[in-house]
Amino acid sequence: MPQVALTVNGKKVTVDVEGRTLLVELLREKLGLTGTHVGCDTSQCGACVVHLDGTSVKSCTMLALQAAGRSVITIEGLAKPDGTLHPMQEMFREHHALQCGFCTPGMVMSAIDLVQSHPEGLSEQQIRHGLEGNLCRCTGYHNIVKAIAAAWPLMHGKAMPAAAE
Amino acid sequence: MAFEGIGASVRRTEDQRFLSGRGNYTDDINRHGQLYAIIRRSDRPHARIVSIDTKAAAEMPGVVAVYTGTDLQADSVGGLPCGWLIKNKDGTPMAEPPHPVLAVGKVRHVGDPVAVVIAETRQQAKDAAEKLAIEWQDLPSISSTQDAIAPGAALVHDDVAGNVCYDWHLGDKEAVDAAFAKAARVVRLDLTNSRLIPNAMEPRAAIGDFDRATGEHTLFTTSQNPHVIRLLMGAFVLHIPESRLRVVAPDVGGGFGSKIYHYAEEAIVTWAAGKLARPVKWTAERTESFISDAHGRDHVTTAEMALDKDGNYLALRVQTLANMGAYLSTFATSIPTYLYATLLAGVYKTPAIYAEVKAVFTNTVPVDAYRGAGRPEAAYLLERLTDVIAHDTGLDRVALRRQNLIPANAFPYQTPVALQYDSGNYQATLEAALTAADWNGFPARRTAAAAKGKLRGIGISTYIEACGIAPSAVAGALGARAGLYEAANIRVHPTGSVSVFTGSHSHGQGHETTFAQLVADQLGIPFNQVEIVHGDTEKIPFGMGTYGSRSLAVGGSAMVKAMDKIIAKGKRIAAHLMEASVADIEFKNGSFSVAGTDKSKSFGEIALTAYVPHNYPIDELEPGLEENAFYDPKNFTFPAGCMVAEVEIDRDTGVPSVVSFVAVDDVGRLINPMIVEGQVHGGVAQGIGQALLESAAYDVSGQIVTGSFMDYTMPRSDDLPSFKTGNEVTLCTHNPLGVKGCGELGTIGSPPAIVNAVIDALSEYDVRHIDMPLSPQKIWSIIAAGPKRRAAE
Numbered sequence: 001m002p003q004v005a006l007t008v009n010g011k012k013v014t015v016d017v018e019g020r021t022l023l024v025e026l027l028r029e030k031l032g033l034t035g036t037h038v039g040c041d042t043s044q045c046g047a048c049v050v051h052l053d054g055t056s057v058k059s060c061t062m063l064a065l066q067a068a069g070r071s072v073i074t075i076e077g078l079a080k081p082d083g084t085l086h087p088m089q090e091m092f093r094e095h096h097a098l099q100c101g102f103c104t105p106g107m108v109m110s111a112i113d114l115v116q117s118h119p120e121g122l123s124e125q126q127i128r129h130g131l132e133g134n135l136c137r138c139t140g141y142h143n144i145v146k147a148i149a150a151a152w153p154l155m156h157g158k159a160m161p162a163a164a165e
Numbered sequence: 166m167a168f169e170g171i172g173a174s175v176r177r178t179e180d181q182r183f184l185s186g187r188g189n190y191t192d193d194i195n196r197h198g199q200l201y202a203i204i205r206r207s208d209r210p211h212a213r214i215v216s217i218d219t220k221a222a223a224e225m226p227g228v229v230a231v232y233t234g235t236d237l238q239a240d241s242v243g244g245l246p247c248g249w250l251i252k253n254k255d256g257t258p259m260a261e262p263p264h265p266v267l268a269v270g271k272v273r274h275v276g277d278p279v280a281v282v283i284a285e286t287r288q289q290a291k292d293a294a295e296k297l298a299i300e301w302q303d304l305p306s307i308s309s310t311q312d313a314i315a316p317g318a319a320l321v322h323d324d325v326a327g328n329v330c331y332d333w334h335l336g337d338k339e340a341v342d343a344a345f346a347k348a349a350r351v352v353r354l355d356l357t358n359s360r361l362i363p364n365a366m367e368p369r370a371a372i373g374d375f376d377r378a379t380g381e382h383t384l385f386t387t388s389q390n391p392h393v394i395r396l397l398m399g400a401f402v403l404h405i406p407e408s409r410l411r412v413v414a415p416d417v418g419g420g421f422g423s424k425i426y427h428y429a430e431e432a433i434v435t436w437a438a439g440k441l442a443r444p445v446k447w448t449a450e451r452t453e454s455f456i457s458d459a460h461g462r463d464h465v466t467t468a469e470m471a472l473d474k475d476g477n478y479l480a481l482r483v484q485t486l487a488n489m490g491a492y493l494s495t496f497a498t499s500i501p502t503y504l505y506a507t508l509l510a511g512v513y514k515t516p517a518i519y520a521e522v523k524a525v526f527t528n529t530v531p532v533d534a535y536r537g538a539g540r541p542e543a544a545y546l547l548e549r550l551t552d553v554i555a556h557d558t559g560l561d562r563v564a565l566r567r568q569n570l571i572p573a574n575a576f577p578y579q580t581p582v583a584l585q586y587d588s589g590n591y592q593a594t595l596e597a598a599l600t601a602a603d604w605n606g607f608p609a610r611r612t613a614a615a616a617k618g619k620l621r622g623i624g625i626s627t628y629i630e631a632c633g634i635a636p637s638a639v640a641g642a643l644g645a646r647a648g649l650y651e652a653a654n655i656r657v658h659p660t661g662s663v664s665v666f667t668g669s670h671s672h673g674q675g676h677e678t679t680f681a682q683l684v685a686d687q688l689g690i691p692f693n694q695v696e697i698v699h700g701d702t703e704k705i706p707f708g709m710g711t712y713g714s715r716s717l718a719v720g721g722s723a724m725v726k727a728m729d730k731i732i733a734k735g736k737r738i739a740a741h742l743m744e745a746s747v748a749d750i751e752f753k754n755g756s757f758s759v760a761g762t763d764k765s766k767s768f769g770e771i772a773l774t775a776y777v778p779h780n781y782p783i784d785e786l787e788p789g790l791e792e793n794a795f796y797d798p799k800n801f802t803f804p805a806g807c808m809v810a811e812v813e814i815d816r817d818t819g820v821p822s823v824v825s826f827v828a829v830d831d832v833g834r835l836i837n838p839m840i841v842e843g844q845v846h847g848g849v850a851q852g853i854g855q856a857l858l859e860s861a862a863y864d865v866s867g868q869i870v871t872g873s874f875m876d877y878t879m880p881r882s883d884d885l886p887s888f889k890t891g892n893e894v895t896l897c898t899h900n901p902l903g904v905k906g907c908g909e910l911g912t913i914g915s916p917p918a919i920v921n922a923v924i925d926a927l928s929e930y931d932v933r934h935i936d937m938p939l940s941p942q943k944i945w946s947i948i949a950a951g952p953k954r955r956a957a958e
């Protein structure tokens with residue numbers, strides 16, 4: 001069986017995988033990181049989103065072997081070692097942006113990438129557009145959109161500029 | 166510390182684990198030595214199973230067992246039971262054909278489970294399942310509701326004549342006929358209520374485990390009601406006594422009704438784990454969810470309203486054909502009857518109503534409750550019909566509603582369809598919604614939209630729902646095969662912290678927060694000293710679970726009853742300690758005091774005394790402080806409200822977008838307004854989904870054509886607006902909290918508001934009705950046909 005070496009949440013790991021093993025299967029089944037979820041089999045729900053070298057990817061859509069030598073951050077790796085939550089996690093809690101919690105890990109990972117990649121600011125429409133790849137059946141998205149807008153200033157350390165519509 | 170009792174928007178306790186990836190959903194659980202099950206399902210809508218050759222599959226690497234329906238039958242495994250018996254008009258019982266766990270002889274829908282392959286790994290089981298050689302003989306199939314009753318239609322079940330499960334009615338036919346005979350005008354509307362797929366984001370999963378040492382079976386499952394599953398599966402399917410069967414529903418990723426029912430896979434893994442003496446895990450892939458989770462709605466209806474010359478409603482006549490799918494799911498039969506026809510008064514004072522409901526079998530996935538269950542179908546019918554009446558008569562749609570509403574001073578109000586509404590103020594929610602939506606300012610917004618080349622429309626709906634089905638005796642008389650109470654156990658620990666064991670189940674509703682607020686408030690203790698335990702039959706008292714927006718109204722009331730017992734016992738202990746009479750002890754803000762004195766004992770001191778009974782009335786009182794209560798409600802609760810939607814349609818593409826949405830609801834007393842608002846948002850999003858996007862479709866050959874997220878349009882963030890919500894409060898008069906429930910109202914009130922808005926936007930095309938979903942294609946063809954379409958017809 002081939003082996004893959006990668007960094008997950010800052011720790012180096014080497015794991016035996018089949019060629020067809022998906023990254024999400026490696027995380028959930030080999031490493032016990034069950035915070036990353038599987039909500040579909042057609043790459044459409046975003047429950048499985050993790051960061052690969054800082055960018056969000058659907059971990060059900062890539063092979064574990066493709067992550068060789070790269071750095072993966074999952075929802076378990078977001079909080080500081082002392083347990084302090086990432087501002088995005090905090091704002092999700094503050095604005096009641098989760099109900100059943102199943103879409104939440106993927107939603108939070110996508111949201112962080114969205115905010116990081118828009119230093120110029122984000123309008124409500126841009127946030128809604130940016131979340132297109134993540135399904136939530138519980139919240140109607142209203143509070144998720146609010147939480148992301150509230151996390152922007154915390155992550156960028158300044159007030160959000162009025163974004164271009 | 167901030168106020169954390171009743172009425173505070175306390176941030177949720179459960180969020181910490183969900184946000185840090187430490188939720189514990191069924192598929193996150195792995196048992197030592199676990200095997201994996203893959204279900205081979207029918208890819209045909211209706212076929213005879215000529216033979217199944219399991220040999221090649223069984224010889225594949227890693228395969229431990231292959232079972233078919235015959236193996237289960239040989240082991241006396243029973244069929245999946247239906248929980249509600251409906252009687253026909255003539256008093257005879259409904260047709261109740263067998264629902265085998267794995268198909269025997271015949272398959273009846275795409276997705277019908279045929280065999281299970283169990284192997285060391287999921288991939289091995291998958292590979293082996295493909296090696297099963299099944300010889301089929303295809304049979305003619307029925308894929309649409311109307312086709313089921315066509316003359317000469319193929320039979321889904323050989324011994325169910327005409328595919329009719331039941332032919333049922335409710336109401337006073339003579340009174341309705343008489344009212345129609347003298348009506349100034351009759352308005353008729355034919356409509357369908359589209360078939361939906363619930364699609365909770367967590368796919369169903371189940372793990373069976375068997376302990377050889379104790380003989381105990383354990384099932385971990387994605388369920389909204391673990392005790393109901395234990396009862397149904399233990400008693401009817403696997404014949405395991407309750408004392409040997411534990412059902413655990415851990416964190417569950419959304420249910421919306423679809424996780425109420427007892428499903429075949431739960432029985433398969435529990436049974437197979439017993440046979441193999443190893444844990445067996447099954448997790449649905451989304452494609453399987455589409456063809457095995459119970460679907461919702463699917464009604465074909467004709468409704469007629471008799472009116473006097475001023476537009477007063479005189480009588481309503483309704484005929485509905487309801488699709489049950491291929492088999493009866495657990496509560497399927499009760500939805501188009503007691504949760505639909507009984508709601509046909511809505512918020513209106515229509516004096517006479519008669520409804521006939523025929524339920525039919527088709528070669529489709531079983532249909533059961535989906536968020537709202539019956540009540541959205543009733544509200545949609547009434548609110549579309551009201552707009553069509555306005556269209557046909559020229560009366561104003563808001564005025565028509567105002568004049569027909571049940572007056573605020575008419576409560577308790579007996580409807581002509583069995584229910585008695587205890588409280589409400591429909592005028593208040595209507596007027597508040599109109600104000601919040603700036604109804605009167607709409608013409609200016611329409612003009613502004615027209616200048617941008619958009620068609621803008623506004624729509625209104627009023628609704629009522631009935632939550633917390635009850636009382637048990639009445640439901641039983643109507644055919645329910647279960648009780649409808651809820652149970653609570655309150656365990657006060659020696660130092661005054663409290664564990665609450667509830668029969669309700671949380672799969673997104675935030676019970677760990679709301680219930681803790683309730684208990685902290687009533688016992689006067691800090692919120693963080695209250696723990697809520699649910700979802701494990703080994704821990705909680707026998708409870709009925711969560712559906713029909715019942716958890717707070719029924720489950721919360723059970724907690725209040727148990728707390729009353731705790732307080733009563735605490736008073737006796739306090740009276741002893743302070744040498745006072747029990748009648749003089751008052752309990753307030755967490756302390757027991759002697760009236761008119763400054764003597765008092767804290768809740769913690771009383772708890773400690775109960776467990777360390779040195780100075781204690783031991784002759785008259787047992788030590789300890791723990792109480793159980795079962796609460797059987799006296800009536801349903803009746804949340805109601807009004808929603809107003811505005812849409813804009815792009816003339817060139819026919820794409821509608823919801824530009825504003827207002828919901829003003831009366832859910833009784835609010836315990837956690839933030840959570841209530843979240844429930845409204847989520848329900849409204851699903852309702853907008855039904856109105857504009859979602860629909861489960863079968864082709865004429867019986868294949869499902871919306872079998873994945875690529876074909877079934879789920880609402881995404883950019884399909885929806887932000888919502889404006891508000892509350893008006895009238896208290897429920899018959900439960901101790903005055904609460905009514907809020908879980909389903911969004912899916913009930915929103916579809917007609919949206920459809921009414923789209924039809925209003927198309928007013929220059931004189932559209933009377935369009936069936937959901939209002940796809941761009943349907944809208945575009947109306948626009949393309951041009952104005953004055955009706956005149957030209």
Ligand code: FES
Pocket residue numbers: 037038039040041042043044045046047048049058059060061
């Ligand atoms: S699991 Fe649905 S997109 Fe990855």
Ligand code: FES
Pocket residue numbers: 097098099100101102103104135136137138139366418419673
């Ligand atoms: S919180 Fe349940 S799916 Fe998003």
